[in-house]
Amino acid sequence: MSIESKSRVITTHVLGEMKLRGEKIAMLTAYDFSMARILDAAGIDVILVGDSASNVMAGYESTLPITLDHMIYHASSVVRAIKRALVVVDMPFGTYQGNSKLALNSAIRIMKESGADAVKLEGGREIVESVRRILSAGIPVMGHLGLTPQSIHKFGTYVVRAKDEDEADKLIEDAQILQETGCFAIVLEKIPAKLGTKVSRDLKIPIIGIGAGNGVDGQVLVTHDMLGITQEFSPRFLRRYHNLYDEMHGAFKAYINDVKSLDFPNEKEQY
Ligand code: KIV
Numbered sequence: 001m002s003i004e005s006k007s008r009v010i011t012t013h014v015l016g017e018m019k020l021r022g023e024k025i026a027m028l029t030a031y032d033f034s035m036a037r038i039l040d041a042a043g044i045d046v047i048l049v050g051d052s053a054s055n056v057m058a059g060y061e062s063t064l065p066i067t068l069d070h071m072i073y074h075a076s077s078v079v080r081a082i083k084r085a086l087v088v089v090d091m092p093f094g095t096y097q098g099n100s101k102l103a104l105n106s107a108i109r110i111m112k113e114s115g116a117d118a119v120k121l122e123g124g125r126e127i128v129e130s131v132r133r134i135l136s137a138g139i140p141v142m143g144h145l146g147l148t149p150q151s152i153h154k155f156g157t158y159v160v161r162a163k164d165e166d167e168a169d170k171l172i173e174d175a176q177i178l179q180e181t182g183c184f185a186i187v188l189e190k191i192p193a194k195l196g197t198k199v200s201r202d203l204k205i206p207i208i209g210i211g212a213g214n215g216v217d218g219q220v221l222v223t224h225d226m227l228g229i230t231q232e233f234s235p236r237f238l239r240r241y242h243n244l245y246d247e248m249h250g251a252f253k254a255y256i257n258d259v260k261s262l263d264f265p266n267e268k269e270q271y
Pocket of ligand 1: 029049052090187189210220222
């Protein structure tokens with residue numbers, strides 16, 4: 001099926017309807033075809049091709065090094081697997097900040113070359129010109145406030161954001177600005193649960209939390225974290241549904257052992 005003829009079940013409009021009827025939105029990350037196919041078959045609503053690929057796929061310490069070309073490669077691999085979910089792609093660091101023309105060009109490349117449904121940008125009032133210009137081309141935009149990992153060098157640490165009143169007030173205003181500008185949803189990362197609930201109640205668009213409590217309209221996690229493939233990262237908000245690191249480690253050890261002991265391949269496994 002060509003990208004043009006593909007019409008997925010979950011749209012940005014559907015997410016708005018889910019908020020209206022109180023149905024929570026389930027979102028997880030994917031960066032490759034095989035993982036995306038399993039997620040879509042399981043019924044995930046939104047797949048985020050996150051710039052967390054910089055950490056979990058490429059092994060960098062932060063999300064800053066990943067490039068637009070890398071993100072398009074990951075996104076196009078994901079899109080080829082999807083029949084149902086909405087696919088949102090992170091715009092990487094340096095492709096939209098402070099230059100709305102660059103932002104539009106970057107977003108157009110993502111949409112044209114990957115076939116994704118929407119883009120996600122980190123930040124509030126300071127990126128509003130970029131958001132506006134991307135929206136003017138008919139590209140849906142998801143916002144991202146709170147702990148925004150692309151600004152890690154400004155924050156200096158990955159601790160909980162918006163604990164004090166000033167930062168919380170600014171976050172509430174930024175969320176309003178993003179909604180007024182036309183974002184279809186906002187991710188809130190690592191903020192107090194009370195603040196997440198307030199933003200979700202005040203705004204009409206869906207609010208998706210990661211470490212923002214259960215009063216928001218949906219949840220997102222990094223798939224490699226919730227499956228227990230990554231081990232070193234264990235913030236309070238992370239629920240591990242599996243310990244895949246240990247299971248994969250065990251399978252690899254068993255294979256090595258079978259090869260070395262001549263157990264593999266056996267009679268039935270050869271021609
Ligand atoms: O890059 C990412 O995976 C994200 C999520 C943590 C929301 O932005």
